[in-house]
Amino acid sequence: MRAIDAHPPITAVREAVSRALAEDLTPLGDITSGLLPPDRTATAAFVPRVDGVLAGRRCADETFAQLDAGILLEWTADDGDDLAAGTAFGLATGPLASILTAERTALNFLTHLSGIATLTRRFVDTVAAAGAGTRVWDTRKTTPGLRALEKAAVRAGGGSNHRGNLSDWVLLKDNHLAVLAITDAVAEARIRWPARIIHVECERIEQVEEALTAGADAVLLDNMDADDVRACVVLVREAPQRCLVEVSGGITLENVHDYAVAGADCISSGALTASAPNLDIGLDIQIRQ
Amino acid sequence: MRAIDAHPPITAVREAVSRALAEDLTPLGDITSGLLPPDRTATAAFVPRVDGVLAGRRCADETFAQLDAGILLEWTADDGDDLAAGTAFGLATGPLASILTAERTALNFLTHLSGIATLTRRFVDTVAAAGAGTRVWDTRKTTPGLRALEKAAVRAGGGSNHRGNLSDWVLLKDNHLAVLAITDAVAEARIRWPARIIHVECERIEQVEEALTAGADAVLLDNMDADDVRACVVLVREAPQRCLVEVSGGITLENVHDYAVAGADCISSGALTASAPNLDIGLDIQIRQ
């Protein structure tokens, strides 16, 4: 699985790391590691305790760099690579006190983001087994302030990114459609935002029909069962224009295969970012000199 | 269960919300809700889909306030209160477009933080059933940038807060003790930080003995089984000074009862903040006028 594009923008990395370090060090610094002899150096190995997928490497790099430029990082894996339980994938060498001070911040990024990448990979692999070319999508259910990092972790896991935020594309959801007619809303949106995706949430097949007629670029089938999805897919494929079929709502590792087989183009799950458990990664210190 | 003190500092709330809103609105705003008639108003109800414990209310308040001062919030629950599946605990009334724009940001705070409070409560209730007065502790395994909010959510769930950060108190962990002798390190720490907790991680009962002799304020029993914990507790209780016994490492809802019965004062689990699934909460719009 390629991990190209899996890194978040460096601007987001820099800001998140700076905030996280300040959070852990203010106001007195690491009062425990200050007890260590300042000239003691060490090499520490990043070791996953379980199998998983790496994400967040740039955050770890940046954490050590911001704390102490004297620490050297060497990696044998990059975001999107598989991690094997017990096998080190990175080494940090430098002053022992600085390594211990940075440890938790670096690990908090790595474990959180690799947890997302790992869960995403499980969905991706399950879907791939269906042989249907279906993509796994995230949502906007991200941790406040960390969206850029979490969406990159989804990419590291082999998933794709849904809307980055509310300004990205038009997504007419049930609450909008309680006020607006699909036909009118799509037409109006097309005028205002000529080159943006217009995406319509549908709870019934009649809505899919209306969205297709209106010229929607994508339909979001919300909380439908696999049979209904299959029927909608047939309808969509018969339409003259390309229209993407997204399935969402109640997707689990158990049922995602069925939705893929039913022909959905994208299956989105808030769980990827909202409920992925951290991936257990440790930093094993090897004292030196 | 009282929820006193469960709110995070308002400064942390304000900054986190401002960052989260910018993240969801930059650069073009909510291009979908802009299609709605601007004079349409609504009332929306916060409704949990499952039972749980509320946390993050101030973040939701602040989200709506920062976005549109014309939205009125009314709550029937506060952080730390029980939420019943299907029963609304808050209402937002105001312009429909603004409510929909704020919805996801407000929910991302509420679901993430209530997820933490809810998992904490499960640990707290399990421990309470052991009748031992043991407290449930969080760790520094928090989401980067959100520590103040997550630690408040743990308090909302009835848990207590371990160190806020590295400057809080002295915690001599295995990696420090590979370089420093317990006796020397405790003595040196006491001189430098006269009124701070000195806490020693112990993997063997001999280390507990040495820590007690050195005058440690707390010992962290790492990855011991319940029987070993019990033996350490006996040792600690025989010492002249008060010394807190923390148990950590591999704590689960299944085994936490045993550790509580074994007499630990505090049982800490990184899972509270690092792996709590979001609590499913929705915002149900009731269109008005």
Added chain:
Amino acid sequence: MRAIDAHPPITAVREAVSRALAEDLTPLGDITSGLLPPDRTATAAFVPRVDGVLAGRRCADETFAQLDAGILLEWTADDGDDLAAGTAFGLATGPLASILTAERTALNFLTHLSGIATLTRRFVDTVAAAGAGTRVWDTRKTTPGLRALEKAAVRAGGGSNHRGNLSDWVLLKDNHLAVLAITDAVAEARIRWPARIIHVECERIEQVEEALTAGADAVLLDNMDADDVRACVVLVREAPQRCLVEVSGGITLENVHDYAVAGADCISSGALTASAPNLDIGLDIQIRQ
């Protein structure tokens, strides 16, 4: 011309105004207006010196609000409305010293953003006269740090927004296509970004053919003359899928009509944001009491 959606996100307004006020007041404040009697109040009228289109009203509101909550603003126009030379469109009432202190910052926003809206409107009106439904598009050639405000000003002028930034959609430009084949790049982009616009810059009609075959959502005809554009439009309209035709490069008020008549869906011009002269607006003080 409706101006709905013409306001920028409030988060962007708040941050830009706070930065601008600090820039004008640091470190000693307004040392001239401090000479005025502190109890003197006034009403001041915003008056355009020339005809134009309003943009930036929320920035002006926010400037006065951040400086002195005792100033009352009353507006008779909103972003997107026409302004007539010499006719006031807003009044500020409050302490004279505060009004004079805020004056330049508020006007700098209003004149800069209204300048953009006014130039956009001229393009929009010229294109509309062609009767072709063509939209006027901005570009990413915006003033660093002010993109959200400037893109809103384009909307206020009746224009539409092209990409908000590099993360918005895929735009394969000449420099990408020097390395990548159109067919391969579109296919790869479709896999990675299933629901994002894939847009291909074309300098020759053969590239348009290749882009259509590859399934591009939009083509950008760069620096073509109107006849070539017309030929490309014919080609695009014959394709089975919907594909947007953007014309860019060397667009002026003089030639934009020809491109519209040639059938382009969108005509984009960097000049809207990069070279619009400020709209001359003054704040006329009427001393009171």
Added chain:
Amino acid sequence: MRAIDAHPPITAVREAVSRALAEDLTPLGDITSGLLPPDRTATAAFVPRVDGVLAGRRCADETFAQLDAGILLEWTADDGDDLAAGTAFGLATGPLASILTAERTALNFLTHLSGIATLTRRFVDTVAAAGAGTRVWDTRKTTPGLRALEKAAVRAGGGSNHRGNLSDWVLLKDNHLAVLAITDAVAEARIRWPARIIHVECERIEQVEEALTAGADAVLLDNMDADDVRACVVLVREAPQRCLVEVSGGITLENVHDYAVAGADCISSGALTASAPNLDIGLDIQIRQ
């Protein structure tokens, strides 16, 4: 033309660039350039499409440095130097994807600031032709948030900086003088701000007389014609103290020569920063390896 002092403070450069890059990359990064082979490198040349004056070089440097430390910049011109249409003045060498990602942000700084420098230079050259030693001044009509950069661009163009902001010196304008008498205001200002310029806006020659008597350091002749300016200059030169004569209001490239000949010390124009069209500069990529 010397360009000494033409660089803005590095603190302002760093902050403006960081904001601009985040604006263009949040939240998903450059999704198009991510399609390029990551090991492809290139050299790109900054080439002006028209003649002009360079400003903003440090912003371009900082943009590439913040994005990718692996890009090497080589310049043959610095801020204040003449640029000849078609002649490259800088080269960027490094990863192709990074160069394309940084391109627009770097160019937005260079084209905006060089536009200001170029327009300033036209005013400066016109004034110099009058042989009068008159200086060209900017105003506070700058783009919100970019004042430090724009004032440096004016210096790069050979102009001088008027007040940096409201805390810089005392400038009694018509709205102050509607409430305060010139004599009283100058006297009071002299007491409060002993070593700051006291500058008085005058619409009539009688006001110039009063300002001179009061001991003003400078007079601003607002919207006077060249003959009136000449009369005022005579009056000022006869006064015992040095007093600077500024002319402002309605200054254009057409009439600026007349005002210079009339003897003004400084001629200020808001157009330098508020209405300078961007200087057209491109980044021509030369693919390598």
Added chain:
Amino acid sequence: MRAIDAHPPITAVREAVSRALAEDLTPLGDITSGLLPPDRTATAAFVPRVDGVLAGRRCADETFAQLDAGILLEWTADDGDDLAAGTAFGLATGPLASILTAERTALNFLTHLSGIATLTRRFVDTVAAAGAGTRVWDTRKTTPGLRALEKAAVRAGGGSNHRGNLSDWVLLKDNHLAVLAITDAVAEARIRWPARIIHVECERIEQVEEALTAGADAVLLDNMDADDVRACVVLVREAPQRCLVEVSGGITLENVHDYAVAGADCISSGALTASAPNLDIGLDIQIRQ
């Protein structure tokens, strides 16, 4: 003593207070005041323990406002007013817990800034007793990050502000004059910065002569005794132009009178901001209800 202009810019107040509150509350809030009954309210009085001059009132206002909008502030004194030991000058009424949480932050501003105002006032009064119209000046020796607030406190004490920062005016100090000749440097500075004060540090009377001939606006007599100052003043007064005489270096409350009598226009002392002891002010709580 008038206190006009004594307030710092609100933008500086807002930012400094927000930073200070975060500093005192992160990450867990006020864990002591959280023990108080949440419905307990109180009125607290700001009471100076010694006589002094008030500065920093807006910071105190902002501190309470940012922490808890439910606290009402009532003041009987404003910045620049005399405070009498034991006499309350302000009351805060609201939730007891919030008042105690805000107490130290508000007092840190008030005591620091009032300390500066009080020391300034002592210098001002001593100088005034000399009957010479001499002004007391601060310097750039301010606490990093607080210059705007400290310079306002000097004004509250009746002093005046020297340069706000390095961009304010030209001050040729000994280290510049080791490289540049006075005559050349003044001439060059006059060209580059036509309306800015040109100020020359002089250690010998010959330098004063050269500075006068060069047309300097002000001379800084550094570390001269009062007799030398008198001789320089005579020289300056004989010159045709107005030139300000500043005395600096080793100024104390003991010798400041002599320098004033010697005829200096301004006497500057870094001690005003760099070494003023805090003014002792307490917040006396009166429990209520």
Added chain:
Amino acid sequence: MRAIDAHPPITAVREAVSRALAEDLTPLGDITSGLLPPDRTATAAFVPRVDGVLAGRRCADETFAQLDAGILLEWTADDGDDLAAGTAFGLATGPLASILTAERTALNFLTHLSGIATLTRRFVDTVAAAGAGTRVWDTRKTTPGLRALEKAAVRAGGGSNHRGNLSDWVLLKDNHLAVLAITDAVAEARIRWPARIIHVECERIEQVEEALTAGADAVLLDNMDADDVRACVVLVREAPQRCLVEVSGGITLENVHDYAVAGADCISSGALTASAPNLDIGLDIQIRQ
């Protein structure tokens, strides 16, 4: 005297320096040093004018690094080391203009923080002479926004840090105890914050008794004379648990010896950070080449 741990967190240094440089350079830069020949280099020596203790070296390092990476710093002393009047302890070599621009900012940090370290050292030495092992403590009476730096300066002076902020530990002061009974408050605090210091302010010996019975970890004896302190110390030493005795209120260099002899563990003084005069340090330029 060891200076271990005397450095502040690098995150706090970086942010404070960036703010201070912007404060001194915005918007036009150092307009005086811009007159210097740009190729002139120099070496400058940091020389204390009086004896003292160094603090703030990292801030000086960071100031030069942020301004001009071409300046080389060489130090012969670090935070906590003694400085002898007239003996240089550091050299800066590089462009003369950059050195002069950075000078005041670097010195403002060094003189302010070394002033704190030096006053602290005087207290520490006086207490040490009492031979009692008593520690000197700071308070929360710090300059707003600089707490991390000032607390590090206290450590550099040989002192210890009291609470970092309100979230650090529980300190029940008189205003809390007017509402809460000591016994109840300590018990409640112990439940909520199991491993945090619980500290009780006592004005009478009966309160010390109650605090000991309640199990407090520390007592703060406020404004007691040395005899009363001695009596309290006796009481505390007889208690079964360890309890720290802090003395505070009215501590001066004159009476601190008596309190140390009386047996206090810690003596705290707000004067260390709130009223320490700056240490006079100069930067002596040696022109070169």
